[in-house]
Amino acid sequence: AQSVAQPEDQVNVAEGNPLTVKCTYSVSGNPYLFWYVQYPNRGLQFLLKYITGDNLVKGSYGFEAEFNKSQTSFHLKKPSALVSDSALYFCAVRPYNNNDMRFGAGTRLTVKP
């Protein structure tokens, strides 16, 4: 069965600095990979996904993620963090051939002014 690991419970960065939120996965076959963001008292918002094609995926709000097959990773990045990026971020994986999506434990990003 597929699984996702987000090794950091918490990531703290200063506003204007680059940010990285890490994600590694395990799945049989080709993966579909996703990042979602959850703001306080809100549902999950879709940020970006990797299905196929270019390993570097660009998404909403200036976020991007790089699919690395050899390292089975899909780290979320942003060149310059904003205070408003502070939220809970979830990585998710599903196999290409079914709908069984698995979520990581989540990483709380705090961007300080």
Next chain:
Amino acid sequence: SAVISQKPSRDICQRGTSLTIQCQVDSQVTMMFWYRQQPGQSLTLIATANQGSEATYESGFVIDKFPISRPNLTFSTLTVSNMSPEDSSIYLCSVDHRGHQETQYFGPGTRLLVL
């Protein structure tokens, strides 16, 4: 993306009662999912609901506790039955929007507190 609404947005319930959560989508979708997010935890899939068939439940979840209806392609309900404080969670509806390459979109969630 699909626009998803949930009712109620939050509720406080007494032990032993039941609550039905509604999920409405602005377009027809094949698959709808119900997730639970316990305080400080990640998302756990409860069940998958397809229109015209019985819901498929994940390990640890049973129909008697979480009955689901899917009467048409834009609507579903999840009932949390005979509630206990351990059922206090956020319950999220999600849809599989095939027109957007396998992306799942989520409703705003229903925050349930059981006393």
